[in-house]
Amino acid sequence: MNKNTLGIFGLLVAIFAVTALLNDKFISAYNIQNLIKWSSLYAVMSIGVAFVIITGGIDLSIGSVVGLVAVVLAYQLKVKGIDPGQAIITTMCMSLLIGLIHGLLITKAKIQPFVVTLCGLLIYRSLGRWLTDNQSLGPVPLEDDKGYANIDTINSLDQIFSGKIAITDSFNLPTPALFLLALGIAAALFLNRTIWGRYLFALGNNEDGARYSGINTDNMKIIAYVICSFMAGIAGILFAFELDSVQPAQTGEFYELYAIAAAVLGGCSLRGGVGSILGVIIAAAVIRLIYNSINMLGISTHLEFGILGIVILLGVMADEFLKRYSAQRAAAKQKES
């Protein structure tokens, strides 16, 4: 664990401890399960955007991709009665394709990532609303709803994506946590143990330098955007099964901001070249925890965004000061030798 990750972990523990002290309902199995579930859902998206941010880019379309994937999945299951396995594969392919298009537009057409993904944000949101005529719908049938084909398969998929595994008598682990575990390990291995991960860091720090060293920087950037949209797609499926009803206009709205906030708080620099998967996961948990603590401590929920903003700002400032301080120390050390 590097210093930054340690710092953000400290923050997590501190908020956790304070809230636990002030409200004894906080440590209930129910609340912790919920916290783990939502943190996992947010962290999956945040890992995706971390890849893009490491290349020095940005993806503003995540929330809309989550929304579109959830809508398209529910639409296929409820309205079209398509085989659920096939429906999941289709939506995953759709999210991969979205990432590929982003990557190509950014690297080959040389349009700024901000613009490309901002347009994506608008387009995917409206596609979902148009497809469903803005009517909310759920992928999983409610009790009185008979309009679904393949009900058995859907219910077992629901167990996979939004189920619970009993750990003790009272405590169940939500399955999204397992998705996060697998994806987080894969992402961390990719970033730190493969040549492509090294290439991403290198090009995020100095794209020209990486290119002059023989790295195909365009392809690596495309891969980053594909990974980002893919993770948003998985998050979309998890959210779809989690929510009883997917709302084309609202599901996933602003999630890109939570994801970017978690990536930045977790140690990614928007200048590119820096980032840790573990840090991002913990930061996503911090963001959910803050939200939960506000509720638990009876603070006005109108203050939610304000508190979140202040915490992120302070976290990033502390990190910046720490970095400057250690850079100064390194320079001073250099002078002595």
Add this chain to the structure above:
Amino acid sequence: MAEARTPLLEVRGLCKQFPGVRALHEVALELHQGEVLALIGENGAGKSTLMKILAGVQPADSGEYLIESEPVRFQNVRDAMAAGVALIHQELNLAANLDLAANIFLGREPNQFGFFQNRNIHAEAAKFLKRVGLDLPTDTLVGNLPIGKQQLVEIAKALSCNARVLIMDEPTSSLSQTETETLFEVVHDLRRQGISIIYISHRLGEVKELADRVTVFRDGENAGDLAKDEISHDAMVRLMVGRDLSEFYDRQIHSPGKVVLDVEQIRTPEHPNTEVSLKIHAGEIVGIAGLVGAGRTELLQTLFGVTPALGGTIRMNGELIRPQSPRDAIAAGMALAPEDRKLHGLVLPMTVRENASLASLKRDQNKGLLNFSAEETVAEEAVEQLQIKTPHLEQVARFLSGGNQQKIVLGKWLALTPQLLMLDEPTRGIDVGAKREIYRLMEKLAGEGMAILFVSSEMEEVLGMADRAFVMHEGRIAGELARNELSEEAIMQLATGTPLAA
């Protein structure tokens, strides 16, 4: 005589330190009114640092800076300007989209409550333009002027701020012959008007022609001064390199082997209408000389696939290649240590290990996984072979000196054992010791049969290192000089577009 008067500008005991580099150490300099002082020294000798301190771009760590015996301490360029010290940058700082008058008064526009008062600036500007011999309508857009005239505008701008000291950094590095002559006339004129000039140049011929006095720097220290009648090419070189040239450039001429690189009629995107052809043999060290902007860097970048060729053929070992990216060029056996090593050569925030192994990660991979032990070996070999001075392999490249950074770049390529090593300004910003090591390395690699192609603006480097040199002018090869034909005069003639007399 001038020595009896108090100097207009004087520095004593100036020191400046950068992370990993001692840029200036106990440096002294004096400049009298109406004097042209030439400041010379090899790349990395500390000239640019001193000039930046004089012009208020950056502060010194310690030492005295006096103007008319009054100590000054400039916080920024504005302070220096107010005291009459102006820097004429190598890269001109004019706004191309504004006209002459607007450029000259940029930032000092006569205004009332922020509203622009256009009345007098044209007449006022014309006055200053005249002083530098420019007789142009003051509403000409600067972007439409050739670079030589833009430089004169810059000088006029400095004069309009009542500059008494002009610092000119390599003013002729991108000028044509006639532009250079015009500039010289202006310099002589300004001297007559009582303006003092610090003239920084690599061109010793120019220095001899212009300077009243020469101050030589070496490795961030004063190496000596030459009075007007002592100025000679040999005396300057001796002070610059601190020893005889033959000892510094320790060259043995190898008999060249087979043709490694064969370029026929390629056109670069920068000069789409001129064709370049050249051949480089194994074991040869070939230089490319020319003015800044002659298309030398662009040629290397095109060969290396950074800016793919528009036409023509490139052969490596007889095999036709079409490098569309550095990746292609590397696969064909090329390597390039680029001119801007901070921007193109290294990933500064990454460590020595990560930088040295960046190009060979792919070769050493294990099904996509990083091979940490191979990576470590590559980095260790680079440090050992090139004697990179770093506390450990995990040191961040940013904190190393220019010389050591350049060695990392070289080490990165040597790990791949390229057949053609291209070096763009291989010793820019590097201290004398490291410079010598890089020359030795070039010599050693050529001895082992590597073909080496280097671009250099430093005359001595081309004269000292090249077996053969091409001189470029406006995108084309103006001439080729064999080792026994190499001379500063011949290079300058070709570089400025004058054909050599038969």
